[in-house]
Amino acid sequence: MKPVLVEVKIDPDHINRPHAIRNAALQKAGLPSGADVSTRVTRRSVDARSRRPLFVLQVAVGEPDAVEPREAIFKPIRLGDRRVIIVGAGPAGYFAALTLLEHGIRPIVVERGKDVTLRRKDLKKIYTEGLINPDSNYCFGEGGAGAYSDGKLYTRATKRGNVGRVLDLLIANGAPGDIRIDAHPHLGSNMLPRIVRAMRDDIIACGGEVHFDTRVDDFILENGQVTGVRANGAQKLSADAVLLATGHSARDIFRTLMARGILVEAKPFAMGVRIEHPQPLIDRIFYHQSPRNENLPAASYRIATQVDGRGVFSFCMCPGGYVVPASTAPGELVLNGMSLASRRAPFANAGLVVEIRLDDVAADNNPLSALDFQASVEQAMFAAGDGVTQQAPAQRVGDFVAGNLSSNLPKSSYIPGIYSAPVHDLLPPMVAASLRKALPELGRKFKGFDSNEAKVLAVESRTSSPVRIPRDRDTLEHVSVKGLFPCGEGAGYAGGIVSAAMDGEKVALAIVQSLGLA
Template identity: 50%
Template sequence: MKKTFTLQLSPEEAYDSQLFKETVLKKAGLSPHLEAAFARQTRRSIDARGRKVIINVEAELFLNEKPGSLLDHFPAYQQVHQADPILIVGAGPAGLFAALRAIELGVKPIIIERGKDVRARRRDLAAINKEGIVNPDSNYCFGEGGAGTYSDGKLYTRSKKRGDIRRIMEILVAHGATEEILVDAHPHIGTNKLPILVAKLRETILGSGGVIHFETRVEDLILEANEIIGVVTQNGDVLKGLGVILATGHSARDIFQLLHRRNVLIEAKPFALGVRIEHSQNLIDRIQYHCALDRGEYLPASAYSLVQQTDFRGKQRGVFSFCMCPGGFIVPAATAQGELVVNGMSPSRRDSKFANSGMVVSVELEDLPEYQKFGALSAMYFQADIEKKAWELGGKNQVAPAQRMVDFVNRKVSSSLLDTSYQPGLESVEMREVLPDFISARMAMAFKAFGQKMKGYFTNEAQIIGVESRTSSPVRIPRDRESFEHPQIKRLYPCGEGAGYAGGIVSAAMDGERCAEKLIASYVKR
């Protein structure tokens, strides 16, 4: 027999498994020591709006029976060794999930990935952290699993396609993720666990007859009569398929330049640019959980989400937090020598003493008049110039320019900087030398406003670290709204973050699946 409950619990009741079971049994009017019972949570969210933190829980209680899995979807992967092939450029979440969906539909995916497999990437991440050496094909953005694998693993998305979200989560669970991601309102896997999961996704693709070419960079497209029939790699190899899913991520500037050079239609796209801001996690916990000392044993490291509209020279733009990483680290995310980019990540335990978040300003194309000469690549070149300036002011390595928050607002170079999670180190600079006026002025306005929304947030015990510039792609590769096919080049399916159609692991994975479905429906004979 199964009973369901909607509960409001204390953190201890929600996160201590034995106490949770006893609490549910009491709610059911049963003995809290009943052994022939099993209680589990099916949905959980934290409500910290009041003075007392409440955990909202949906729960199931099973009496005299064992519960089944929380999974509703068990993917069935066919053997596709001899099936028709499609090409997938990029092995991030969009590319991997496009490949898995192709296999489910009986088609052979051939993935072309410029970077290394997820394990081999570690050496290149160590090199950029410790020595400031950037491998342009293997870094925090490029390689198996994409940018999300080593830069956090948050699974929260604002996508409205809720059914697709559940499906993606269940595929992740089927490949080793904990069922907790099906329960938490803001699920998170963690950078320490994602590589193992990504390797299992690869095993499924290869075991089903798919192909993955690592350390293989696409350098040209094979186009015939406005139709793509294949690609050429850096070694001169030609790979062909029934269609091409282009899932290269938001940082593949060489792909944008290739498309532009080959007169394939692309468009400049608004994006957002700013900094990472780092506080102590204890301070954020005390603000968010209204606690005097620390959050205690049961509550997870707290997060925040902030947004503020600003007016600068008569133009309204939003300033907002992005990819907030509680208990996390700031990492160097450059993809080439001569640039400096920062990003955030959190391990599964979120047990770092630091909290960091992107704090970025919306950039519209009208904000960049001097870059209009670059046409579709205008926002990309603006982004690149800011990253180069940050690299120069940091000392022409991966040391990042930084400034204490109140000092930044008061236009004062910080005489000293705080401890940081950013391993390559920080250099005290006036961040207005890095950021243009229309961004820095808006950030200063927003920081003051955020201090009113979160008492204690606006403090010189926090510092801004720059630049956070890879929030989304500065280029859109257009596609038809119904078919997902490029409007000019047949059989080309722009996909995921790099094409401008996703913003994170889950939304990119969903987009990959949909692109595979559309391509196969149009061009694979049944």
């Protein structure tokens, strides 16, 4: 028979019964239950619109026996003498390195932080001593900002690259095959480091280089062309091209570019709070049931509203997750979220942020104004605390909206601890005002969302880069500096693990072209 794709709705109680799924798919395809044809689930999501959530499965019926490629895609190949320096071992950097290797170009990855395993020790010090290592933290180190995260792998930027290829490469390096099926796949912080390590092994086995503890602090320029970088003060590394994938938190790199006269532009970004609810409350709001059916994943949400024409939206929602300190320098406080693969923690958290426009902070279009604004809020949040640890100011949602200090706080997943503070006063006025108007409205749409069981923690300030490093639309080279290829989230061309990975691949291909090796 000609293969067909059918959609079936399955009760959560039956999701672990392959026969029930197969029979439902055969019936939908108009075939008898004993038909001798293959069935394979190709997509899985949850439809929670009705009172009883259902799994929605897309099933391919009658496919010829096709085995998905699962072995490593990259094999050692003969490398030419061209050297490309990749600054940053985040998703953009590592996917770029693998793409260059496919084309016979040796990538030299330089990373300011430590390898993904050693990095864990520095994360621990944030919790135990309040110590932020400016080169090794939740944003910096092998795997980049994505390594100790929720590991959500969905992106809306599907037109910017081949999402399937990115997912296949993750699977080839140890991710479960389900990420190809789930509509909203995620990996979790316990799975990601192993995958990152496997990717590094591939890069090195195929002839690439990866150097940790190597912070780039300058660019070597000759006649409007980048010919290399300087690292750790004295080390000089020459290259045929430099791919810059340093992420949205590398303020020192943005400043170095500006000091060198290399154009960097301010761009809109967002700022707000991490909002944390008990997970059962989120299950009740979005699944209409609590406790939820044990076969359903922890409920998640993505919500948005407008306040006086300004966007307020949720960001990086982590069901069954933890709020984490994502600061990158001593003396600042920045929050984000992560989860483990099981997403079993008792809390749900998400960024709830307000759109920051250029004329709010950088009317002069000066990128320094945007960076300074972001940094000043993060420093104020730290200064409001004990001046030592990463304790976060927090407020019950009802108190935040009413402008009252909370007399006590509910429990939180945030390990450094929370303390009662007037978050409504600590945030920039426009951010606080927009959130205080948005929350009651969100509470009306999603009953209980603004309950006093929920609290806001501050500050969520690194949703995206406040600056862009502009590049030529066709060559992807910096608009005025030859040989420099801005890439990934820090350059303003990605937002999330998969889109950064796709941008890494795309920019690597542009470098192949520019070196005449396509």
